[in-house]
Amino acid sequence: MNLNHITTVAKANKELNKYISGSLSLNGLTSANGLVLPKNIGGSLSLDGLVSAEGLVLPKDIGGYIYLDGLTSAKGLVLPKNISGYISLNGLTSAEGLVLPKNISGYISLDGLTSAKGLVLPENIGGFLSLNGLVSAKGLVFPKNIGGYIYLDGLTSAKGLVLPKNISGYISLNGLTSAEGLVLPKNISGYISLDGLTSAKGLVLPENIGGFLSLNGLVSAKGLVFPKNIGGYIYLNGLTSAKGLALPKNIGNSLYLDGLTSAKGLVLPKNIGNSLYLDGLTSAKGLVFPKNIGSSLYLDGLTSAKGLVFPKNIGGSLYLRSLLSAEKATLRKKYPKLSIY
Secondary structure: OEOOOOOOHHHHHHHHOOOOOOOEEOOOOOOOOOOOOOOEEOOOEEOOOOOOOOOOOOOOEEOOOEEOOOOOOOOOOOOOOEEOOEEEOOOOOOOOOOOOOOEEOOEEEOOOOOOOOOOOOOOEEOOOEEOOOOOOOOOOOOOOEEOOOEEOOOOOOOOOOOOOOEEOOOEEOOOOOOOOOOOOOOEEOOOEEOOOOOOOOOOOOOOEEOOOEEOOOOOOOOOOOOOOEEOOOEEOOOOOOOOOOOOOOEEOOOEEOOOOOOOOOOOOOOEEOOOEEOOOOOOOOOOOOOOEEOOOEEOOOOOOOOOOOOOOEEOOEEEOOOOOHHHHHHHHHHOOOOEEO
């Protein structure tokens, strides 16, 4: 039920008498004084226009998300004891007065907070936790159980950051410019993204990463040691040179090296389970492909087919969009089983 056009509580209450079920949106309201919300809301509740929680009485049962992104202060805010969906309080600039429920089976987003001072997180968070506004980890205490992603992209330093021992979802620390002080858990069953790092100095990756590993900011592979097990993609699009790059012997998913401008020193694994991306290469000089590529091969930057020898086993297509049509025609004759674009 979209009532965003309503700006007064009196009109809102009149319309709410007709409310039956589903989601409810009242983003036009700036004050909740006198607002009588339904006892039960099966879907989501959006009150992003509120600038104060004064007079706000939330229903006991809200089946979906709660959006209160207009609030800059938690003063007077009384949240339901149990939140089954998602709660978004991205406008809060301070955790003062914020009392979160012990259990949130869904997600929580507090991207407006720049400090963790006074922040007491729920004991259990079933979904993701987003604290992208934090500029310091001082005082940040994570709950034991976080079922989804952890977003901390505002941190530029890992000083004081104590991560959970086990992360079942995804951890995003894209703001970090240095790995100094960063202690990652031994096992991450989901993904890890550290795109802000330009150097691998001091970086100790988890022993097991169930999802992808993204290090797109690295400009040098010096000191980079990969874990034995990476279940997802590997993103290294910031590298312009393969010098010092020691890739895993087998990559079960896709490998992205679109920043490389030369194949000099590049030693690819024997097997890549999914696709290989080398769109930055303009020449195939020195390029030795894996024996097996499970899906497609991307070489859109190549301007010449000279020296190009494809592996026997490519599960998908070849992308060579910069090559002249005549060269593509020659390759199609040479490799009739491959789809070349």
